[in-house]
Each structure stands twice: as structure tokens, then as C-alpha cells.
Amino acid sequence: MLTPAGASCSWAIIIDGTITADSSFPGAIIRSVNGHHSHNHAHRCSFLPGREDPYLRLGTVSVFVRDQDRSLQFFVDELGFNLAIDHRLPSGDRWLTVIPPDGTAMIALIAPPPESEEYKLIGRSTHVVFLTEDVVAKFEEWRRRGIRFQSSPQPHCWGETSAVFEDPDGNSFTLLCCDELTLEVQEQRRAHAIKLEAERRNNQELENARQVQARLFPQIQPAAATLEYAGLCIQARQVGGDYYDFLDLGRERLGLMIADVAGKGTPAALLMANLQAHLRNQCAIYWNRPFTPFALEQPQRVLAAVNRLFRENVTGAAYATLFFAEYNDRTRQLRYANCGHPPAILVRSDESIERLNSTTTVVGLFNQWECAVGELQLSPGDTLALYTDGLTESFNAEGEEFGEERLLEKLRQCRELSSSNLLASLVDEVRRFSPHEQHDDITLIVARCKGE
Numbered sequence: 001m002l003t004p005a006g007a008s009c010s011w012a013i014i015i016d017g018t019i020t021a022d023s024s025f026p027g028a029i030i031r032s033v034n035g036h037h038s039h040n041h042a043h044r045c046s047f048l049p050g051r052e053d054p055y056l057r058l059g060t061v062s063v064f065v066r067d068q069d070r071s072l073q074f075f076v077d078e079l080g081f082n083l084a085i086d087h088r089l090p091s092g093d094r095w096l097t098v099i100p101p102d103g104t105a106m107i108a109l110i111a112p113p114p115e116s117e118e119y120k121l122i123g124r125s126t127h128v129v130f131l132t133e134d135v136v137a138k139f140e141e142w143r144r145r146g147i148r149f150q151s152s153p154q155p156h157c158w159g160e161t162s163a164v165f166e167d168p169d170g171n172s173f174t175l176l177c178c179d180e181l182t183l184e185v186q187e188q189r190r191a192h193a194i195k196l197e198a199e200r201r202n203n204q205e206l207e208n209a210r211q212v213q214a215r216l217f218p219q220i221q222p223a224a225a226t227l228e229y230a231g232l233c234i235q236a237r238q239v240g241g242d243y244y245d246f247l248d249l250g251r252e253r254l255g256l257m258i259a260d261v262a263g264k265g266t267p268a269a270l271l272m273a274n275l276q277a278h279l280r281n282q283c284a285i286y287w288n289r290p291f292t293p294f295a296l297e298q299p300q301r302v303l304a305a306v307n308r309l310f311r312e313n314v315t316g317a318a319y320a321t322l323f324f325a326e327y328n329d330r331t332r333q334l335r336y337a338n339c340g341h342p343p344a345i346l347v348r349s350d351e352s353i354e355r356l357n358s359t360t361t362v363v364g365l366f367n368q369w370e371c372a373v374g375e376l377q378l379s380p381g382d383t384l385a386l387y388t389d390g391l392t393e394s395f396n397a398e399g400e401e402f403g404e405e406r407l408l409e410k411l412r413q414c415r416e417l418s419s420s421n422l423l424a425s426l427v428d429e430v431r432r433f434s435p436h437e438q439h440d441d442i443t444l445i446v447a448r449c450k451g452e
Contacts, residue, residue, distance in 0.1 A: 058105045060097055064112055064122045065169050068096050071109045074167050078145045081107075100130065123170035133185040135161045135177040206266075209239050213269055216276050222248035224329045226380075229256065229447035230419035234427065234438070241268025241320075242388050242441035243276055247283050252329045255283065258386040258445055259322040259363075260341065275320055275363070278309045299326055299337050300371045303363070307371075310364045319364040323356075323386050332378045332449060337371050339363050342389050345404075347411045349381030378449040383415045383422070385447075390440035394430050402433050419446045 047055075065071040075081040081098040084106050089095050097106040107128070112118035132138045135153045142165065143149060150172065153163040160178040167173070217233060231244045241263055247255030257279065261271040282302045303324060310320070321341040327334050338344070340362035343355040359372040378384070387407070394402045406429070414425045423446050430442065 060106045060108045061128060062108045062110050063126050063128065063167075063171060064118050065109050065167070065171070066111060066122060067168075068094060068109050068111050070168055072096060072098065075107070075109070078147060079142065125172045129174045129176050131181060132175060132177050133182040135163055135175050138175060139163050206237075206239065209266065209269065210235075213239050213273070216273060217244065218246045221246050222254055224254050224327070226329050226332055226450055227254065227327055227378075227447055228419050228450055229445065230423050231258075231443070231445040232423055232427070233441060233443040235441045236390070236438045237265050239266055239269035240264060240441040241272045242390065242443040243272045244386070244443050244445055245276065245279065247280070249283065249326060254327045254329060256325040256327065256384075256386065256445055256447060257323070258341070258388065258443060259320050260388040260390075260441070260443070261320040262318060264440070271314060271318055271320070274313055275306070275310055275322075278306045278313075282306055282309075299324060299335060299373050303337055303339065303360075303371045304369060307363045307366075307369045311367065314364060317365065319362045321388075322363050325384075325386070327378075327447075333375065334378055334384070335373050335375050337373050339371070342387060342392065345385045345387075345408060345411060346376070346378075347383040347385070347408075347415050349379060351412055351415075353408060380449055380451045381415075382449040383411060383446065384449075385411055386445040388441060388443040390438075390442040391426075391430060391444065393440060394434040394438070394442070396434055397436070402430055406433070415448075419448055422446045422448075 063071075072083065072086075075098040076083055081100055084097040084099040085095055087095045094111075096109045098109065099106045110118070112122075139149065139153050148166045150164040150166065153161050153175075155161050159180075160176055162174055162176045164172050164174050218231070221229070229246070231246070233240075233242050233244060235242065241261030243257075243259045243261070245255070245257040247257065249255050259272070259275060261268045261275060263271065279302075282305045303322075310318075320339075322339040323336065323341040323344055324339070325334055325336040325344070336344070336356055337360060338356055338358045339360050340358055343357045346354040346356060348354065354376070356374060356376075359374055360370065363369075385407070392402055392404055392407060407426070410426055410429050411422075414422050417425060423444055426444060426446075427442070
């Protein structure tokens with residue numbers, strides 16, 4: 001975009017803050033660029049795979065002026081540049097820089113003492129060259145704003161067009177374009193438009209996927225006379241691998257289920273949908289058999305079938321942790337299987353704590369898979385919390401995790417709240433503790449046992 005000032009008879013063109021060539025006049029500059037660096041004309045962001053040399057770009061170029069405020073107004077208000085830095089140095093001097101609309105190199109507007117050698121350079125050629133895709137259009141735009149040009153744009157035999165303009169101090173700058181640069185800018189503009197459109201389509205597809213996945217979560221809650229319950233899932237991305245469900249198992253029984261598929265984003269969401277389909281399908285098959293005694297290891301059979309189907313339908317080392325609870329609305333008995341999931345927390349009415357630890361390993365990793373079932377009796381005033389590790393592993397700026405102890409303390413403090421209000425209070429507590437970007441899905445189910 002520009003070149004260091006102070007050289008007496010040489011030119012240097014900088015594109016996106018990187019020097020590309022140096023010669024005695026603009027035509028030689030462009031030919032040198034064409035012959036050696038043509039693949040980097042309009043874009044110099046050099047984070048290419050395999051590059052080993054350290055990152056390097058031009059930072060600032062000095063232009064000497066008499067009045068910094070007047071020059072700032074010229075570059076910003078008349079040329080359309082942006083103010084980059086306006087800072088008072090320890091010496092008392094003002095460090096003032098502006099930057100063109102494109103590129104990264106800045107111009108430092110320096111007001112030297114009148115008795116200095118630098119002051120004598122004011123009003124001369126700066127040897128700064130601004131590249132544009134259309135010199136004539138920029139010439140007309142700036143001339144209407146009152147910019148003083150030494151002449152109208154001049155074509156050159158080597159294929160470039162240039163025009164020289166001056167700032168209020170008489171410092172001269174060159175405005176330059178060439179066909180190859182124009183074509184390169186147009187190509188970059190088209191590529192940028194294609195990239196933006198691809199990003200827009202991708203975002204739209206992810207939003208559609210988010211809406212579809214949201215429909216996989218429970219849309220209605222089966223009625224229960226002795227249990228008040230609620231659940232939520234806050235995804236770190238548009239879609240994710242956490243899952244919870246409420247299932248009407250018939251015969252006055254309710255299913256509470258929470259799961260966490262390994263991985264994040266779209267792959268985890270697809271596996272989550274696969275797991276949800278198997279669970280619902282197997283529940284419908286087993287619990288709708290009218291002549292099968294319910295007590296004969298029904299949860300174990302369902303989960304064993306889910307493990308087999310999930311393993312058969314996924315590749316690699318895909319797996320999920322899962323907590324499945326079957327609640328008897330008449331007797332308040334809870335039967336559960338914890339498949340490698342964080343322990344559910346049961347806060348009794350007397351504030352004592354019980355952890356419902358793993359009864360078997362994760363779902364999806366092993367062909368030979370057996371499941372044990374735990375049982376316990378709930379009483380009015382008891383509160384059960386199921387959660388995924390995205391809650392307890394949320395961390396603050398110091399890297400400290402929210403942890404189980406904070407969860408237990410909050411459950412004790414708020415156990416008299418309704419399930420939905422307790423969920424909201426827990427989420428607020430986690431977000432106060434970890435206010436930065438969420439890194440993992442957070443899923444919760446809270447159930448409170450009550451009298452009929």
C-alpha cells in the first residue's frame with residue numbers, strides 16, 4: 001500500500017503491509033512483481049502450511065508534517081483513512097498514525113522540530129505509493145473532495161496508470177493501478193463473496209439442524225402425581241451431543257433419561273439422534289408388551305439392546321455415558337442404571353446426600369455388556385438432580401472448575417424451589433462462576449418428590 005519515506009530516487013510498493021519489490025520507477029516495480037511474486041499481489045496473510053520463517057510485515061511509514069491535527073483531518077476526513085493510534089509518548093511527543101481502508105501498514109504523521117533535518121523533507125515527494133484497482137475512479141472521488149493532484153491520471157507504456165496528489169504540506173504521494181492488480185482484486189472479491197455465501201449457507205444449515213435437534217428433546221411431559229420435574233439443555237454450539245428425555249413407560253411409571261455422547265458439534269449431534277432413536281424404540285417395544293412381567297430386569301434388557309444397536313450403527317470408538325431412571329408414580333420407588341455417567345445427586349428432605357454412582361460401563365464400546373440396576377425409595381421433599389459433566393467442569397478465569405461441591409451447596413440452598421426455578425437458579429450460578437464462552441453442553445434434570 002505504501003513505501004518508506006526518505007529515499008531520494010527509489011520506489012517500493014507494499015501490498016497488505018509487505019514489501020514486494022524495489023526499483024527505480026513504478027513500471028519496473030510491477031514487472032518485478034509479475035516475474036517473482038505474482039501469486040501474492042492482493043493478499044499477504046502468510047499463514048501457509050509448511051512455512052518455517054518467522055512472521056514479518058511492515059508496521060509504519062513516517063511522513064513529516066507541520067501540523068498533525070491538520071494532517072489527521074486530511075487523511076481521515078478527505079482520503080477516508082482510519083485513525084489507528086493517537087498516543088502521547090513519555091517524551092511528550094505525540095505518536096499519531098493512520099491506516100488506509102485496506103492493508104495493515106500505517107502512516108505515522110510526525111511533526112519534527114523546525115530546526116531539524118527531517119523538517120526540511122516536508123513538501124517533497126514521500127515516495128509513498130498507494131495501490132488501487134481503479135486510479136481514475138479514485139482520482140475523481142478525491143478531486144471532488146478537494147484533493148490537489150499535480151495532473152490527471154497518466155497511462156504508462158508498461159501498462160500502469162498513475163496520478164500524483166499532495167497533502168496540505170505539499171508532500172506528494174503516488175496513486176497507482178495496473179491491469180494485473182485489478183484482476184487480482186476482482187478475483188479476491190469474488191472469492192470473498194463465495195466464502196461469505198458458503199458461510200451463510202453453513203450457518204443456515206446449522207440453524208436448521210439446531211431446530212431439528214431441539215425437537216428431539218421432550219416436547220411434552222408425562223403426567224405424574226408424586227413427582228414434579230423439569231429439564232433443559234444449553235448447547236455450547238448450534239448442535240451437540242447432550243440429550244435428555246422424559247418417557248411415559250405406562251403402568252404409572254415414568255422414565256427419566258440423560259446422556260452425553262463423546263465428541264462435540266455435528267458428529268456428536270448425529271450420534272445423539274441415533275442413541276435417542278434406539279432408546280425410544282426399545283422402550284416402546286419392551287414396555288408395551290402386555291404379558292411381560294415388568295419386574296423381570298426390564299431396564300437391563302432395554303439398555304443391553306440399546307448398547308448392541310448403538311455399537312452396530314456407529315464406527316470407531318463412539319460411545320455415550322447414560323443415566324436411566326424408572327420412577328413408579330404410585331410407590332415412589334426409583335430404579336436406575338448409571339452407564340459411566342456422573343453420579344446423580346439425591347438430596348433428602350433432611351439435607352443428607354446420596355450419590356447414584358455407576359452401575360455399569362459406558363454404552364457403545366463393548367459387545368459383551370451387562371447392566372446392574374440400583375433401587376431406592378423416594379419420599380416427599382427429596383430432590384433428584386441428573387446432569388452432564390459440562391456443568392461441573394465449567395471453569396472460571398483461573399481455570400478452577402465449578403465442581404460437585406458447588407452443585408451440592410446450590411441444591412441444598414434451593415431445594416424448596418420448584419423444579420423449573422431450581423434449574424434456572426443452577427444455570428445462573430454456573431454462568432456467574434463461568435461467564436466466558438461456554439465450552440461444553442450443559443444438561444440438567446431436576447425432580448422433586450411430593451405428596452399426592
